[in-house]
Amino acid sequence: MPSKPPMLSKSRFIAGLQCPLRLWHQIYNSRLAAEVSPAQQAIFDMGHDVGRAATRRYPQGILIDEDHLHHPQAVESTRKAMEGMFSPAVFEAAFVHDGIRVRVDILERSGWGKWNLIEVKSSTSVKEVHVPDVAVQYHVLRGLGVRVEKAGILHLNNQYVYDGRDLDLGQLFLFSDLTEEILEQQEEVLRRVNQLKEVLAADSPPAIQPSRHCWNPYLCEFWDHCTAGMPEYWIINLNGITRRKLRELEALGVKDIRDIPEEFSLNALQARIRTCLIEGKEFIDPGLTDELGRVEYPIHFLDFETVGPAIPRYPHTRPFQTIPFQWSDYLLHADGALEHREYLCAENKDSREEFARTLLEALGEKGSIFIYTSYEKDVISSLAEALPLYRERLLPLLDRFKDLHALIRRYFYHPQFHGSFSLKDVLPALVPSMKYDRLAIQEGSMASLQYLRMLDPATPSAERDKIKRDLLTYCGHDTLGMVKIREEMLKRLSLSCTP
Numbered sequence: 001m002p003s004k005p006p007m008l009s010k011s012r013f014i015a016g017l018q019c020p021l022r023l024w025h026q027i028y029n030s031r032l033a034a035e036v037s038p039a040q041q042a043i044f045d046m047g048h049d050v051g052r053a054a055t056r057r058y059p060q061g062i063l064i065d066e067d068h069l070h071h072p073q074a075v076e077s078t079r080k081a082m083e084g085m086f087s088p089a090v091f092e093a094a095f096v097h098d099g100i101r102v103r104v105d106i107l108e109r110s111g112w113g114k115w116n117l118i119e120v121k122s123s124t125s126v127k128e129v130h131v132p133d134v135a136v137q138y139h140v141l142r143g144l145g146v147r148v149e150k151a152g153i154l155h156l157n158n159q160y161v162y163d164g165r166d167l168d169l170g171q172l173f174l175f176s177d178l179t180e181e182i183l184e185q186q187e188e189v190l191r192r193v194n195q196l197k198e199v200l201a202a203d204s205p206p207a208i209q210p211s212r213h214c215w216n217p218y219l220c221e222f223w224d225h226c227t228a229g230m231p232e233y234w235i236i237n238l239n240g241i242t243r244r245k246l247r248e249l250e251a252l253g254v255k256d257i258r259d260i261p262e263e264f265s266l267n268a269l270q271a272r273i274r275t276c277l278i279e280g281k282e283f284i285d286p287g288l289t290d291e292l293g294r295v296e297y298p299i300h301f302l303d304f305e306t307v308g309p310a311i312p313r314y315p316h317t318r319p320f321q322t323i324p325f326q327w328s329d330y331l332l333h334a335d336g337a338l339e340h341r342e343y344l345c346a347e348n349k350d351s352r353e354e355f356a357r358t359l360l361e362a363l364g365e366k367g368s369i370f371i372y373t374s375y376e377k378d379v380i381s382s383l384a385e386a387l388p389l390y391r392e393r394l395l396p397l398l399d400r401f402k403d404l405h406a407l408i409r410r411y412f413y414h415p416q417f418h419g420s421f422s423l424k425d426v427l428p429a430l431v432p433s434m435k436y437d438r439l440a441i442q443e444g445s446m447a448s449l450q451y452l453r454m455l456d457p458a459t460p461s462a463e464r465d466k467i468k469r470d471l472l473t474y475c476g477h478d479t480l481g482m483v484k485i486r487e488e489m490l491k492r493l494s495l496s497c498t499p
């Protein structure tokens with residue numbers, strides 16, 4: 001540990017509020033952090049895109065481009081930029097005070113000698129964590145004597161509809177003024193800053209055990225390190241466990257679900273999970289027989305992939321509008337024959353109309369449609385709203401859907417689900433040959449990210465072809481997985497897969 005405690009920064013302050021141990025590790029043990037995943041990187045990149053779009057609201061603004069390794073130089077450049085008479089804004093304005101370094105996204109000139117402190121966020125509303133984020137910046141600026149008139153968040157406006165021409169930056173963003181809350185928080189900011197400085201000046205890390213706070217407001221990068229010694233059936237993975245119950249169990253010294261005392265109050269699902277784990281056996285409720293039997297052939301197994309760009313790309317879409325770009329449908333006929341149909345929009349265009357048309361052709365007017373979670377229902381409902389010409393044919397699909405996820409959750413449990421009913425956990429537990437780890441794309445957020453890379457003209461064509469194949473493989477894996485899960489359920493109930 002250095003003799004002089006290191007500086008805080010805005011992000012270190014937020015990390016420290018989440019967990020002082022996280023702050024400690026960031027400074028003294030950063031090698032223990034997990035690598036940034038492609039999905040996380042995509043979120044960071046999206047934030048940068050939104051930040052760049054926000055600065056285009058001030059064409060004469062000055063960017064302070066020295067990076068964090070050159071903070072003193074950035075502070076000096078900021079001072080000069082603020083002295084200039086004509087610039088309406090300074091971007092990435094750098095300041096240091098009270099042992100804290102900050103970069104202000106946008107410092108907007110507000111009359112003579114006054115400024116607005118603007119933090120840009122790629123969300124569509126203000127979140128709880130945004131308040132201390134702005135409050136600590138305000139603390140620094142006020143300490144330096146900068147006259148801040150307003151402080152708040154510039155976020156995306158989810159009511160803005162892109163017309164397909166130039167983005168209307170005045171409409172795309174909304175400013176939420178947090179000045180009052182920020183002023184109220186100043187004493188608390190000072191208290192927490194001093195507390196975190198004490199943490200950093202201590203000889204040893206704070207003794208903090210991993211728990212729910214590790215995901216809130218952000219997944220901590222030291223999760224793997226901190227949880228390495230936790231039991232396989234750790235209580236935190238008990239489905240739906242509340243924060244209060246978790247605290248009660250921790251106070252009893254219980255870490256493993258199997259050690260939860262019999263008399264400890266759990267809901268029916270949690271009690272079932274505990275029993276399954278103690279007995280090391282699956283649970284199946286015979287009520288599943290009726291549910292699986294109430295189907296009309298041919299049976300479809302359907303999955304969608306979608307993308308939701310923060311900044312709208314296509315006419316008549318809003319920020320984060322869901323654009324479905326891919327479907328996969330396995331079709332099981334009454335004679336046991338299995339067919340596969342699929343669609344993937346490989347062009348950079350609004351795929352919704354083509355998606356709906358091809359899907360309706362594939363699904364026809366007969367047959368039950370298995371889905372996994374209600375996400376596909378939501379997509380169909382929003383397509384029906386966006387495409388009046390298809391509405392009459394899309395809405396009846398909702399009555400044909402059968403949610404396999406809801407059925408499993410209600411009627412079945414396997415110890416290897418590890419408390420999760422996600423397809424990514426359920427499928428490998430029931431069909432070990434269908435693990436996700438051998439797929440290039442293993443989850444929906446990765447599919448969206450890769451899809452955008454496939455559309456990017458800068459991506460080499462061989463790579464675009466590979467992404468297309470990977471997307472088709474991934475979506476097909478999910479739908480074939482549903483076919484196999486149903487087979488496994490029927491096997492356990494000693495029922496045939498066809499009528």
Ligand code: SF4
Pocket residue numbers: 018019020021022023025208209210211213214215220221222223224226227
């Ligand atoms: S994993 Fe949890 S306990 Fe460990 S440093 Fe991160 S937030 Fe703190």
